[in-house]
Amino acid sequence: xxxxxxxxxxxxxxxxxxxxxxxxxxxxxxxxxxxxxxxxxxxxxxxxxxxxxxxxxxxxxxxxxxxxxxxxxxxxxxxxxxxxxxxxxxxxxxxxxxxxxxxxxxxxxxxxxxxxxxxxxxxxxxxxxxxxxxxxxxxxxxxxxxxxxxxxxxxxxxxxxxxxxxxxxxxxxxxxxxxxxxxxxxxxxxxxxxxxxxxxxxxxxxxxxxxxxxxxxxxxxxxxxxxxxxxxxxxxxxxxxxxxxxxxxxxxxxxxxxxxxxxxxxxxxxxxxxxxxxxxxxxxxxxxxxxxxxxxxxxxxxxxxxxxxxxxxxxxxxxxxxxxxxxxxxxxxxxxxxxxxxxxxxxxxxxxxxxxxxxxxxxxxxxxxxxxxxxxxxxxxxxxxxxxxxxxxxxxxxxxxxxxxxxxxxxxxxxxxxxxxxxxxxxxxxxxxxxxxxxxxxxxxxxxxxxxxxxxxxxxxxxxxxxxxxxxxxxxxxxxxxxxxxxxxxxxxxxxxxxxxxxxxxxxxxxxxxxxxxxxxxxxxxxxxxxxxxxxxxxxxxxxxxxxxxxxxxxxxxxxxxxxxxxxxxxxxxxxxxxxxxxxxxxxxxxxxxxxxxxxxxxxxxxxxxxxxxxxxxxxxxxxxxxxxxxxxxxxxxxxxxxxxxxxxxxxxxxxxxxxxxxxxxxxxxxxxxxxxxxxxxxxxxxxxxxxxxxxxxxxxxxxxxxxxxxxxxxxxxxxxxxxxxxxxxxxxxxxxxxxxxxxxxxxxxxxxxxxxxxxxxxxxxxxxxxxxxxxx
Numbered sequence: 001x002x003x004x005x006x007x008x009x010x011x012x013x014x015x016x017x018x019x020x021x022x023x024x025x026x027x028x029x030x031x032x033x034x035x036x037x038x039x040x041x042x043x044x045x046x047x048x049x050x051x052x053x054x055x056x057x058x059x060x061x062x063x064x065x066x067x068x069x070x071x072x073x074x075x076x077x078x079x080x081x082x083x084x085x086x087x088x089x090x091x092x093x094x095x096x097x098x099x100x101x102x103x104x105x106x107x108x109x110x111x112x113x114x115x116x117x118x119x120x121x122x123x124x125x126x127x128x129x130x131x132x133x134x135x136x137x138x139x140x141x142x143x144x145x146x147x148x149x150x151x152x153x154x155x156x157x158x159x160x161x162x163x164x165x166x167x168x169x170x171x172x173x174x175x176x177x178x179x180x181x182x183x184x185x186x187x188x189x190x191x192x193x194x195x196x197x198x199x200x201x202x203x204x205x206x207x208x209x210x211x212x213x214x215x216x217x218x219x220x221x222x223x224x225x226x227x228x229x230x231x232x233x234x235x236x237x238x239x240x241x242x243x244x245x246x247x248x249x250x251x252x253x254x255x256x257x258x259x260x261x262x263x264x265x266x267x268x269x270x271x272x273x274x275x276x277x278x279x280x281x282x283x284x285x286x287x288x289x290x291x292x293x294x295x296x297x298x299x300x301x302x303x304x305x306x307x308x309x310x311x312x313x314x315x316x317x318x319x320x321x322x323x324x325x326x327x328x329x330x331x332x333x334x335x336x337x338x339x340x341x342x343x344x345x346x347x348x349x350x351x352x353x354x355x356x357x358x359x360x361x362x363x364x365x366x367x368x369x370x371x372x373x374x375x376x377x378x379x380x381x382x383x384x385x386x387x388x389x390x391x392x393x394x395x396x397x398x399x400x401x402x403x404x405x406x407x408x409x410x411x412x413x414x415x416x417x418x419x420x421x422x423x424x425x426x427x428x429x430x431x432x433x434x435x436x437x438x439x440x441x442x443x444x445x446x447x448x449x450x451x452x453x454x455x456x457x458x459x460x461x462x463x464x465x466x467x468x469x470x471x472x473x474x475x476x477x478x479x480x481x482x483x484x485x486x487x488x489x490x491x492x493x494x495x496x497x498x499x500x501x502x503x504x505x506x507x508x509x510x511x512x513x514x515x516x517x518x519x520x521x522x523x524x525x526x527x528x529x530x531x532x533x534x535x536x537x538x539x540x541x542x543x544x545x546x547x548x549x550x551x552x553x554x555x556x557x558x559x560x561x562x563x564x565x566x567x568x569x570x571x572x573x574x575x576x577x578x579x580x581x582x583x584x585x586x587x588x589x590x591x592x593x594x595x596x597x598x599x600x601x602x603x604x605x606x607x608x609x610x611x612x613x614x615x616x617x618x619x620x621x622x623x624x625x626x627x628x629x630x631x632x633x634x635x636x637x638x639x640x641x642x643x644x645x646x647x648x649x650x651x652x653x654x655x656x657x658x659x660x661x662x663x664x665x666x667x668x669x670x671x672x673x674x675x676x677x678x679x680x681x682x683x684x685x686x687x688x689x690x691x692x693x694x695x696x697x698x699x700x701x702x703x704x705x706x707x708x709x710x711x712x713x714x715x716x717x718x719x720x721x722x723x724x725x726x727x728x729x730x731x732x733x734x735x736x737x738x739x740x741x742x743x744x745x746x747x748x749x750x751x752x753x754x755x756x757x758x759x760x761x762x763x764x765x766x767x768x769x770x771x772x773x774x775x776x777x
Contacts, residue, residue: 001306001662003669005031006103012308015669016103020092020115026053026677031313031668032104032111033336033680034130035320038137039248040335043104043111046081046128046144047090053677054079054164057335057342058250060328061198062397063171063191069404070397072335072342073171073191076162076200076224078140078246079130084155085148088119090126095119106316107293108285109134124148133280134287137255137324138247138268143277146240154232158244160187160200162224166338172198176262177226179219184266185226194398197251199265203273204228207241245273254325292319296359298692301718307692310665314688317680318355326369327399330682337679343395343404344370346430349437350612351639352686354694358723361445368441370399371434372454375461377402378431382465385425389464389533392431394423419592422492427485428469432503435462436612439510443704446726452525456514460533463511466504467541470549478550486563487639488605490595494563498552499609505549506613508542515539558624560606571599577634586634601633603640611643614650615702623651630656638667642687646695649711658713661691693721697732698752706750708741710734731764739767 004027008014017028029052032043041056048054056079057072064070083090092100096118104111114127130142146154162174175188175197184203190196206213217228234240249256249265258264272280296315300307321334329344330352348367356364371392378390380402385391395405405424438455441447447455470479481504486497515535518526529535552561561567577586577600586595606625610617617625626647635641645660667684668676675681693699697719698710706725710732712718718735728745741750741757742764749758752767759765 001304001310001665001669002671003306003309003666004028004671005669007305007309009305012305012312013105013107014103015106015309015313016101018101020097020100020102022050022093024673025049025051027673028102029053030336030676030678030680032102033317033320033334034104034109034111034132035335036109036132036134036137037320037322037324039132039140040321041079041132041140042336044079045113046079046142047083048080049092053337055337056164058198058248059323059335060252060325060398061191061194061196061250062342062401063194063196065169065171065193068169069341069395069406070194070401071166071169071171071338072331074164074166074338075172075198075248076160076187076189077164078160078200078202078244078248079142080158080161081142081144081242081244082157083126083146084153085117085119085122085124086153090117092117098123106312108281108288109316109320110281122148122150122152124152129277131281131284132320133284134291134319135280135283136247136268136272138249138253138265139272139280140246140248141272141277141280142244142246144242144244146234147238148234148236150236152234154230154234154240156230156232156242157220157227158202158204158230158242159185159227160202160225160246161227162187162189162200172224174224177221178262179226180266182216184269185219185228186262186266187224187226188262189224197261199249199261200246201265201269202228202244202246203269204230204245205243205273206230206232207243208232208234208238210239210241243277245269247272252327254327288319292316295722296355296689297720297722298689299718299720300692300716302716304715306665307716310669310688311692313669314685315355317682317685318352318689321680321682322356322363322367324366326366326373329367329370329396332682333679334682336682337677339675339678340395341397341404343397345395346433347639347683347686349430349433350608351642351683351690353437354440355686355689357441357444358693358699358725361441361447361724364441364445365447365450368434368438368450368458369454371438372458373399375458376400378461378465382468387465388468389466390431390458390461391428391465392434392462394427394430415591423485423489426483426493427489428481429484429486429497429500429503431462431465432500432507435459435507435510436503440701443701444706444725452522456518456525457529457533459507459514460511460529460535460538463508463542464533464538466507467538467545469504470545473550476550477548479545479548480550486605487603487608488562488601489637490592490598490600490602491563491566492592492596495565496550496552496561497563497605498560499562499605501549501551502609502613502616505546505551508546508549512539512542512546554621554624557628558621559628560609560621560625562601562606562629566599569597569599571632574600574632574634577636586636599632601629603633603635603637604643605629607633607647608643611647614700619651622647626651626653635663638664638681638684638687641667642684642691642695645691649691649695650709652711654714657695658715661688661695661713664688664691692719693723697721697734699723699732702751706730706748708732708739708750708752710739712736730759741765741767 029042062070098116100115102113133139172189331342333339382391393403482495648657731742
């Protein structure tokens with residue numbers, strides 16, 4: 001794998017660079033993101049740089065600007081520091097830079113940057129360190145150490161800079177600015193439309209040779225700004241250090257009971273500042289270990305360290321971007337940039353949720369509860385479009401908002417007119433994706449409490465939408481679903497998209513099963529949900545229509561038609577468009593209408609269907625569809641590669657499986673700038689885990705049962721991981737010749753290579769001959 005950052009063969013938690021490249025600053029800002037799920041900030045430098053994307057966001061604080069859709073507002077900059085050395089402002093484009101090194105410790109989330117700045121014959125050494133606390137979600141701490149080979153005068157300006165925007169859009173209105181007790185500075189603001197209140201605080205401690213100074217700052221306030229200014233004379237060889245403590249609180253925080261946010265937040269910062277930088281970092285590191293690393297253990301043994309770096313990076317980013325409240329969800333780019341405005345897509349349910357279901361089921365439940373809380377918004381969307389039940393939004397922000405997708409996109413290269421974004425209207429498979437995720441969670445956790453309180457209702461409400469969405473074709477005496485967008489977003493206004501139809505059919509089947517479960521096991525709950533959803537009528541609709549839904553079947557060549565017209569469209573050679581930096585060249589040659597009439601696929605569509613509904617199709621069908629669709633797929637979307645890798649792995653196409661795995665690992669960490677400048681691809685992070693544990697590690701849910709059918713890449717000598725299954729911890733250790741399954745807790749059953757195995761309580765077993773027979777291409 002080729003990464004844009006350096007790795008260390010002896011430390012798989014390290015990513016870094018020793019090359020200051022101004023062309024790569026946005027890419028580095030993204031992948032060296034720091035966060036804790038509540039707050040996140042890009043890996044920008046403390047001193048301002050040209051063309052930087054100085055973004056910091058708090059989960060769930062959406063605001064809408066007039067005539068625009070809602071988005072996470074970019075918050076005041078708490079990181080900023082401006083340094084002057086004998087009147088010369090620190091800027092790495094000036095003078096000479098020696099020994100540059102910037103690196104992220106993913107184990108504890110600390111970002112470090114160090115270099116020597118040679119200016120006016122003086123060598124000034126800088127070391128910057130900072131972290132976002134995983135122990136105290138509101139806290140950010142940074143530290144800068146400075147020394148010089150000659151006497152210097154050092155001037156520092158540091159504070160809170162509220163003059164930030166979302167690419168020019170200003171969401172926040174200024175409130176008050178205060179200076180408390182000669183130490184603490186504070187800025188309050190409020191979002192314009194959503195009226196979310198924010199409080200930002202900072203304070204500084206200054207040291208020379210580890211002796212605390214008592215210098216009083218000169219305070220300067222401007223519009224949406226408050227800064228502390230310091231003037232220090234530093235002798236040659238002395239080490240100056242400034243530690244900046246900052247915190248953020250909002251009026252939607254659920255962990256703050258004090259009505260006076262301004263006072264409560266300052267008191268919180270006072271308490272935090274009693275500890276030094278190292279003590280607070282250690283607390284944060286322990287929280288990372290307890291909350292993340294122990295629960296999601298994965299160990300890859302290989303001569304190449306990059307696979308382990310990639311899985312560590314994926315887990316780090318998922319943890320740093322996942323909210324802690326069910327009122328919020330994971331944005332497609334999390335908190336790492338302005339891309340997609342912080343909105344949640346199907347990325348969560350299909351690509352990220354498997355990681356949480358199998359490692360942190362409580363977080364998975366939160367993410368699904370967000371969809372339950374979103375039923376109100378889903379009802380709004382369904383009614384607006386003339387349907388019943390719950391039609392989940394393609395882009396979601398606040399749960400009750402409903403659809404938040406923008407109406408218009410970029411210009412058509414042929415007409416020059418803005419192109420309508422149809423996804424918010426007709427990319428409806430999201431409703432089935434949510435139900436699929438609910439069922440995966442219930443199968444893996446056996447969480448009956450969630451099922452009764454939320455899960456069953458989500459399934460039933462979604463099925464009500466699907467049955468209202470069906471259209472009867474009198475000529476063929478069947479129900480169809482026309483005018484949709486499937487996962488392949490090159491094909492707008494498709495009829496009978498295979499992925500969508502199968503998912504709708506499956507969803508209605510699940511609803512029928514749920515009604516029968518409720519009637520037999522939970523009659524009181526059935527009465528409640530019947531009153532709420534009119535289940536008696538809905539059930540009759542489901543029963544009368546479910547077996548008449550058209551499901552595209554494999555043709556004579558065993559190929560499943562992606563939609564009614566795909567197989568009749570013109571074929572072209574897409575080889576030159578199959579690239580790995582997520583910026584396809586195809587739209588330089590064709591517009592969307594033209595691509596719509598070609599056998600070209602943006603991302604896994606039929607292949608994703610086969611991957612999710614693994615038990616529906618035999619291996620001959622899987623192989624035939626692989627051979628047909630993969631050569632026609634550009635993989636422009638990062639969502640395309642994980643399912644392709646997993647299917648190739650199952651089919652014994654080892655080189656192909658590892659190629660798509662490698663491409664996914666390079667989606668954000670690779671050398672191409674691509675779309676990463678706008679933020680991380682969090683679905684790719686989920687995909688890295690899925691390819692590792694579900695693909696190569698073989699973990700799947702098959703007809704509600706746990707299946708473990710591993711198939712290691714040739715480049716790996718072993719793989720170890722842990723998952724949760726029905727409340728027990730399952731530890732799996734795999735080599736090319738052996739597999740060991742250990743259970744901590746109640747015993748489990750699992751399937752390997754078609755055989756059922758039992759592991760008793762708190763014990764382990766070894767499985768011989770576990771490698772299934774390969775399919776020859």
